Amino acid sequence: MDSRTGFGGAEERAMRRALELAATPGVPLGPNPRVGCVLLDADGRTVAEGHHRGAGTPHAEADALARAGGAARGSTAVVTLEPCNHTGRTGPCAQALLEAGVRRVVFAQADPNPVAAGGAATLSAAGVEVVGGLLADEARAVNRVWSFAVEHGRPFVTWKFATTLDGRSAAADGTSRWVSSRAARLDTHRLRALCDTMLVGSNTVAVDDPLLTVRDAEDRPLPHQPLRAVMGLRDLDPGRRVFDDSAETVHLRTRDPRAALAELFARDRQHVFLEGGPTLAAAFWRAGLVDEVVAYVAPFLLGAGRSAVADLGIATIADAFRPRVVDVTVLADDPEANVRFTLAPHDRTTQGED
Incomplete structure (x- = not known):
């Protein structure tokens, strides 16, 4: 763990992989952001990966959790966007991470959407260790247009x-x-x-x-x-x-x-x-x-x-x-x-x- 940043080397590598997943070709354009997620075990090994595939499909965290099953308990979730905190076509990712027993959440970009934001606070209040800002600029670049549209209306x-x-x-x-x-x-x-x-x-x-x-x-x-x-x-x-x-x-x-x-x-x-x-x-x-x-x-x-x-x-x-x-x-x-x-x-x- 780097004491200056609060992130480990395995987490940065996982975030870069999550960014690759977020940018997976073929995902239909739509109102939702592109998001990737990697779950790491206590030794920094990948447990599961997931990414969002468009409106109405499971979010990246839910996709990764479904692939991990019980192995998600005690893991670190590395996500390109702050986990959402609202119920839309799918349930809130923050709650899904809590129910899966995830120990730590590392995210890149804070969610600029006021409707969905607040996942980090919900997780922290429930005792999950949450750290944001890892490769935030790179994550924002993946969702350049989506971020602009949300922020400017x-x-x-x-x-x-x-x-x-x-x-x-x-x-x-x-x-x-x-x-x-x-x-x-x-x-x-x-x-x-x-x-x-x-x-x-x-x-x-x-x-x-x-x-x-x-x-x-x-x-x-x-x-x-x-x-x-x-x-x-x-x-x-x-x-x-x-x-x-x-x-x-x-x-x-x-x-x-x-x-x-x-x-x-x-x-x-x-x-x-x-x-x-x-x-x-x-x-x-x-x-x-x-x-x-x-x-x-x-x-x-x-x-x-x-x-x-x-x-x-x-x-x-x-x-x-x-x-x-x-x-x-x-x-x-x-x-x-x-x-x-x-x-x-x-x-x-x-x-x-x-």
Whole structure:
């Protein structure tokens, strides 16, 4: 046991394994966080492992306890998120750990959800040794979007767009296929699959007739599709492809980005992939509701045509928005050498500062 941290080496190794379990591929996106759990015996050996597999399935702790059976008594539960303290579709994990006779609980991230929080206090009050904060940053990274949505009361918004070197998303005649390369389009589908909502404006549906589904490299739809959300007041032709049976679709009858996000959050949506046109993008940006930018830049020039984003109300260079560059990637196996920029918007008060 490290006296400085309160954690043992076996516990840190178990937590890293629990983080791997939490990030198990194939778990459907949903309102619940991704959680992993490892049970250790008194000698630091693994007794059982478990992870959450989506809404309505056993939580990670319950999964591990079921696999351990009676061997869970006297064990240490290493969990990536503070054990929950409420009854939802499943019972409270804190109570399950108590009933199993777990001696010690080590968790990474404190639960930011006020409905579920309090498990650590319940366990401590019952005499279980509880220590939190082990690899907390790594655990938060696994549930980056979920944590943001719970703390802010709205979905995390990723704005994606494709542009030419001179900032055009379409030519002067309105043609836009294809500004991005095939490699960029495949990468976009990869990112779409990480979100639970695709959002466009009603004008995009009327003019471009997008399908807004997630597809693989052979253009086959994936088994789990995000919600397709269309934002705007205008009535739309029900024959548009976005209204087919490929995925669920909702029409958000508003032009207010905050109202749209509030309605999506009420539907348990946590990650919006914003792929609308320049007007919708500008509305979200000016409202301060863009949390991540993914821009694909193609190496050619148009000189005229539609801009990637509409007026942002900026009159002078000193007021320019200056997002922080998180990543720059030249897409592999791309003969057109599209470049993907991932950016994080700064707080508005920092704009223009050197």
